[in-house]
Amino acid sequence: MSIDDLNVSTAVIRPGDSDWESARRFHSGIGEPAAIIRAMSVDDVRGALRYAAAERLEVMIRGGGHSAWGGVPGGLTLDISALDDIAVDGTRVRVGGGAQWGAVAHTLAAHGLGLSSGDTASVGVGGLTLGGGIGWMVRAWGLASDQLVGAELVTANGEVVEVSDTSHPELMWALRGGGGNFGVVTRFDFEAHHLPGVVVGVYGIEGDAGPTLRVLRDVLAAAPRELTVTYMDVPPMDPSAPAGASITAVWAGDDETAARAALAALAAAPGVSEREFGPQDYPDVLMEAPEFDPEHPMPGFVGGNTLLPALDDDAIERLVAFRTQNPASVVLLRSLGGAFGDVAQDATPFPARDATWFAMAGAFDVPGMLDDDARAAAVQAWADIEAKGSGVYGNFIASADPSVAARMYPPATMARLAAVKRQWDPGNIFCRNHNVQP
Numbered sequence: 138m139s140i141d142d143l144n145v146s147t148a149v150i151r152p153g154d155s156d157w158e159s160a161r162r163f164h165s166g167i168g169e170p171a172a173i174i175r176a177m178s179v180d181d182v183r184g185a186l187r188y189a190a191a192e193r194l195e196v197m198i199r200g201g202g203h204s205a206w207g208g209v210p211g212g213l214t215l216d217i218s219a220l221d222d223i224a225v226d227g228t229r230v231r232v233g234g235g236a237q238w239g240a241v242a243h244t245l246a247a248h249g250l251g252l253s254s255g256d257t258a259s260v261g262v263g264g265l266t267l268g269g270g271i272g273w274m275v276r277a278w279g280l281a282s283d284q285l286v287g288a289e290l291v292t293a294n295g296e297v298v299e300v301s302d303t304s305h306p307e308l309m310w311a312l313r314g315g316g317g318n319f320g321v322v323t324r325f326d327f328e329a330h331h332l333p334g335v336v337v338g339v340y341g342i343e344g345d346a347g348p349t350l351r352v353l354r355d356v357l358a359a360a361p362r363e364l365t366v367t368y369m370d371v372p373p374m375d376p377s378a379p380a381g382a383s384i385t386a387v388w389a390g391d392d393e394t395a396a397r398a399a400l401a402a403l404a405a406a407p408g409v410s411e412r413e414f415g416p417q418d419y420p421d422v423l424m425e426a427p428e429f430d431p432e433h434p435m436p437g438f439v440g441g442n443t444l445l446p447a448l449d450d451d452a453i454e455r456l457v458a459f460r461t462q463n464p465a466s467v468v469l470l471r472s473l474g475g476a477f478g479d480v481a482q483d484a485t486p487f488p489a490r491d492a493t494w495f496a497m498a499g500a501f502d503v504p505g506m507l508d509d510d511a512r513a514a515a516v517q518a519w520a521d522i523e524a525k526g527s528g529v530y531g532n533f534i535a536s537a538d539p540s541v542a543a544r545m546y547p548p549a550t551m552a553r554l555a556a557v558k559r560q561w562d563p564g565n566i567f568c569r570n571h572n573v574q575p
């Protein structure tokens with residue numbers, strides 16, 4: 138098919154073209170698609186889908202480019218990162234389907250507003266929101282997808298539809314956690330919240346983290362929902378955070394006294410030292426993702442994630458032991474509950490609204506660091522932790538394995554998603570995602 142037949146403002150980029158090398162890079166690697174189209178408009182998206190249909194290419198939608206699907210060979214990469222307009226009208230925010238969260242946070246801050254996103258500026262609004270989105274205000278305002286009130290979507294057959302709770306409500310339901318299975322979202326509509334600023338506390342932990350995590354759990358059980366925390370224990374090899382165990386706490390709002398009171402028991406716990414405490418602008422809290430280095434790609438890891446209804450003493454012990462037994466490993470905990478738990482389970486496809494903590498652990502699978510016995514032990518140790526959970530969060534599974542979706546959605550949710558998929562993408566053109574089969 139020739140570009141003239143597409144009626145688009147942009148070129149089809151193929152291997153050998155001058156911008157091929159830059160176009161095929163994504164956050165964590167270098168892709169090998171059959172072709173790339175960088176859409177500049179909704180019409181370009183429609184043209185690209187016509188091209189994919191004519192050439193019988195699977196479509197990989199690329200927004201922020203942070204997922205693992207950029208690495209799956211073949212297919213058409215539909216790069217929508219240029220669709221990044223952000224328009225604020227009162228508390229209603231309209232965000233282009235390819236925008237990044239850092240830009241959204243900066244635009245909203247100028248209006249005294251905020252949305253809960255993730256922890257990283259360059260992550261895409263599209264992938265994070267459609268999969269759920271656990272961020273710094275998850276206890277105050279819920280998931281990123283809980284703030285979504287509408288969308289403009291280009292369907293598999295090129296139709297442009299407005300989606301909301303009153304216009305195609307089942308499709309709206311599916312967009313709040315069902316991933317990029319149903320079409321290309323060219324505009325997200327969010328309802329933002331007043332946010333004068335945030336208060337941030339960072340605490341280092343010396344010695345056994347177990348007792349501190351028990352204090353942290355009890356602090357969060359009693360804390361106002363303005364408080365959200367992340368616990369991380371990372372080895373020196375991980376470029377994403379300072380080595381060792383630490384807790385970062387973010388208070389949604391500028392009330393330093395209330396934030397300090399909520400964190401008092403944690404700050405006073407043995408082995409805990411306050412590294413920083415004070416007000417910040419929310420956009421400054423979002424991190425920059427480490428640059429991808431083709432010479433030193435991030436290794437895979439053995440482990441996983443789970444949504445825990447309770448962070449009981451046994452779960453704490455097992456997570457701490459996972460980290461101790463695997464010198465090159467990461468353990469992460471993020472607090473949930475609050476507004477996240479206010480949403481009824483069947484109101485969105487996101488699993489486990491009963492969860493009060495999100496847990497993730499992984500031992501880096503580096504040759505020479507993880508022998509067969511250690512790998513088997515890590516697999517079993519993680520399985521024992523995951524057994525305590527009531528769901529798995531797909532956005533943190535950097536794998537294109539087709540079996541992942543069945544682990545993410547309970548059978549009734551999957552059946553409901555499949556019904557929506559049959560209506561809007563019966564040919565499964567949008568299959569490069571945690572795929573819902575039509």
Ligand SMILES: Cc1cc2nc3c(=O)[nH]c(=O)nc-3n(C[C@H](O)[C@H](O)[C@H](O)COP(=O)(O)OP(=O)(O)OC[C@H]3O[C@@H](n4cnc5c(N)ncnc54)[C@H](O)[C@@H]3O)c2cc1C
Pocket residue numbers: 164197198199200201202203204205206207217234235254255256257259260261262263264265266267268269270271272316317318320321322323426427532533569570
């Ligand atoms: C450094 C880093 C930090 C992260 N931090 C967090 C965090 O704090 N909280 C959290 O919840 N997650 C986090 N994640 C996970 C993140 O939510 C997922 O990787 C997500 O898929 C990234 O979205 P993206 O748009 O950047 O990626 P992309 O690779 O561009 O998109 C991923 C998938 O989303 C779908 N998609 C994207 N945009 C659209 C659209 N407009 N229309 C339809 N489908 C679309 C497609 O199926 C696509 O394959 C993080 C990931 C990384 C790498």
